Amino acid sequence: EPEVTQTPSHQVTQMGQEVILRCVPISNHLYFYWYRQILGQKVEFLVSFYNNEISEKSEIFDDQFSVERPDGSNFTLKIRSTKLEDSAMYFCASSVLSRAETQYFGPGTRLLVL
Amino acid sequence: DQQVKQNSPSLSVQEGRISILNCDYTNSMFDYFLWYKKYPAEGPTFLISISSIKDKNEDGRFTVFLNKSAKHLSLHIVPSQPGDSAVYFCAASARSGGYQKVTFGTGTKLQVIP
Numbered sequence: 001e002p003e004v005t006q007t008p009s010h011q012v013t014q015m016g017q018e019v020i021l022r023c024v025p026i027s028n029h030l031y032f033y034w035y036r037q038i039l040g041q042k043v044e045f046l047v048s049f050y051n052n053e054i055s056e057k058s059e060i061f062d063d064q065f066s067v068e069r070p071d072g073s074n075f076t077l078k079i080r081s082t083k084l085e086d087s088a089m090y091f092c093a094s095s096v097l098s099r100a101e102t103q104y105f106g107p108g109t110r111l112l113v114l
Numbered sequence: 115d116q117q118v119k120q121n122s123p124s125l126s127v128q129e130g131r132i133s134i135l136n137c138d139y140t141n142s143m144f145d146y147f148l149w150y151k152k153y154p155a156e157g158p159t160f161l162i163s164i165s166s167i168k169d170k171n172e173d174g175r176f177t178v179f180l181n182k183s184a185k186h187l188s189l190h191i192v193p194s195q196p197g198d199s200a201v202y203f204c205a206a207s208a209r210s211g212g213y214q215k216v217t218f219g220t221g222t223k224l225q226v227i228p
Contacts, residue, residue, distance in 0.1 A: 004157070035218075042118075043158065043203060043218040056215060091157050100207040100216045101148055105157030 002026045004106035006092050012112045013082055021077045021109045025094030032075045033093040033103065034067065036060070043091065049075065050098075082113045117141045118206050120219035128227050133191040135222050137204030140185065144206035148216070149178060149189045152201045161202075162189070194226045 005024045013019050025032050034046040047057040049067055066078045075094070079086055090109045095102040119138045127133045135149075145166045150158035164171040164178045164187070171178050177190045191198055204219040 042220040043205075045215055045217065048215070093157070100146060100205070101160050101163045103160065103216070105159065107156050 002104075004092055004094055004104050006090075006106040006109050008109060009107070010110045010112070012114065015084055015113055016081050019079050019082055019111060021079075021090050021092075021111070023075045023077070023092030023094075023106055024073055025075055025092070026096075026104055027073070029094035029096050029104075031055075031095045031098055031103075032067075032069065033095075034077045035091045035093065035105075036088040037091065037108075038085075038088045046077075079111075082111075084113050087111055087113045117144075118204055118217050118219040120204050120222050122222050123220070124223040124225070126225045126227060127194045129196055130193045133189075133194045133198065133224055133226065135189040135191075135202050135204070135224065137187050137189075137219055138185055139187070139206050141206070141208065141217075142185075143208045144217075146207045147178070147180060147187050148205040148207065149176075150203040150205060150218075151198075152203060152221070158203055191224075194224075196226050196228050199224055199226045 007022045011019055032049040035043050036046055037043045045058050047061045047067055048055045064080045068076050092106040093103040117140050148163040149161045151161045152158045162173050162176045162178050164180050169180050175191055180187045201221045201223045203221045205216050207216045
């Protein structure tokens with residue numbers, strides 16, 4: 001069964017450093033998303049991406065965040081200058097349609113900012 | 115903004131009995147409701163959904179009920195099995211510019227005791 005993969009599974013970084021989280025969506029999917037879950041809290045939508053551009057972003061997704069689909073297979077989330085409060089599990093998802101129930105989630109990258 | 119609320123952080127049920135997970139929402143614009151299941155170290159997996167025009171949807175052992183007037187939905191699992199032990203997220207979506215943005219609740223950890 002096709003699956004969304006994410007690398008790395010864990011990332012530890014110093015505050016102020018840049019991090020890039022990588023995702024490989026399912027190959028025929030057209031819509032891509034990033035979510036995050038701070039420990040003990042709900043899963044929060046960050047951004048959706050379709051046709052090589054951001055289609056929607058939440059208030060969390062400020063200028064420190066950016067997304068890119070550099071090569072037609074990878075989908076990346078970059079945090080330019082990490083803050084302590086960026087520590088969370090980051091989930092990538094992809095879907096073939098824009099419908100919510102068609103989203104497949106990756107296993108997540110746990111980011112710890114020290 | 116707690117638009118989707120799961121007031122029970124955890125639930126324990128005996129194997130074979132019914133598990134009932136509850137969820138409340140506040141946003142009347144939500145037109146689709148979903149339940150996701152999440153195992154440790156994995157991303158959320160779509161389980162079952164219901165459109166706002168329906169009041170019940172059934173899929174095998176899983177049934178979701180929607181009470182729009184009360185802004186309440188519930189997930190019933192009958193009979194519960196030990197493999198159902200996971201965190202269950204209630205989620206809701208509203209179409210926004212052609213894309214269904216998903217808003218998650220905080221999750222309920224279900225433990226099914228053999």
